[in-house]
Amino acid sequence: EIVLTQSPGTLSLSPGERATLSCRASQSVRGSYLAWYHQKTGQAPRLLIYGASSRATGIPDRFSGSGSGTDFTLTISRLEPEDFAVYYCQQYSGSPPYTFGQGTKLEIK
Amino acid sequence: EVHLVESGGGLVQPGGSLRLSCAASGFTFSTYWMTWVRQAPGKGLEWVANIKQDGSEKYYVDSVEGRFTISRDNAKNSLSLQMNSLRADDTAVYYCARGQTLAPWGPGTLVTVSS
Numbered sequence: 136e137i138v139l140t141q142s143p144g145t146l147s148l149s150p151g152e153r154a155t156l157s158c159r160a161s162q163s164v165r166g167s168y169l170a171w172y173h174q175k176t177g178q179a180p181r182l183l184i185y186g187a188s189s190r191a192t193g194i195p196d197r198f199s200g201s202g203s204g205t206d207f208t209l210t211i212s213r214l215e216p217e218d219f220a221v222y223y224c225q226q227y228s229g230s231p232p233y234t235f236g237q238g239t240k241l242e243i244k
Numbered sequence: 245e246v247h248l249v250e251s252g253g254g255l256v257q258p259g260g261s262l263r264l265s266c267a268a269s270g271f272t273f274s275t276y277w278m279t280w281v282r283q284a285p286g287k288g289l290e291w292v293a294n295i296k297q298d299g300s301e302k303y304y305v306d307s308v309e310g311r312f313t314i315s316r317d318n319a320k321n322s323l324s325l326q327m328n329s330l331r332a333d334d335t336a337v338y339y340c341a342r343g344q345t346l347a348p349w350g351p352g353t354l355v356t357v358s359s
Contacts (some may be wrong), residue, residue: 170346174289179349179350181348182346223289225291225346231303232305233279233294233344235290238288
């Protein structure tokens with residue numbers, strides 16, 4: 136089973152700033168089958184990025200994903216107020232289970 | 245519009261059973277893998293199980309293997325999760341989601357296992 140470790144646990148930034156979130160895998164994520172989701176309080180998660188770098192339908196271009204192998208990054212270029220939420224990475228490589236990282240909370244500074 | 249709605253959650257005693265359902269609409273249900281994910285109160289997301297389009301392949305996280313059964317009815321656009329031998333640590337909001345890249349998700353249904 137692939138273990139995903141996200142860092143930092145909490146990230147405090149202001150609107151307009153750039154956010155960089157990290158997701159590290161315990162073994163290579165083949166095919167870059169790595170997705171990012173965010174979850175606002177009281178809501179279901181929403182897919183942001185799949186295939187490590189492809190934006191999901193309706194996701195603004197301020198969100199971008201990069202990386203391969205064991206190291207992946209989600210970047211939000213200019214934070215909007217609605218971006219403050221919890222972010223999860225998830226791998227869907229090979230056979231299940233398809234594990235999630237523990238999450239990064241992005242909070243307003 | 246793609247829409248998923250879970251139902252069947254509630255309060256159940258340890259050792260009991262519960263069956264969750266997920267009603268799908270707005271897409272061709274039979275052409276997608278479907279997935280259950282859960283979230284314990286105040287905790288992160290945990291992938292639980294998924295099922296192939298025709299039901300021929302099913303996978304589970306180790307902690308539910310042998311206790312939970314995922315199934316689907318393509319004629320009724322419905323996904324189910326039969327949960328037996330429930331434990332306190334199964335308490336969570338259970339979400340159904342479309343595909344292996346999970347989009348969209350339903351709003352979730354709360355399962356509470358407590359005496």
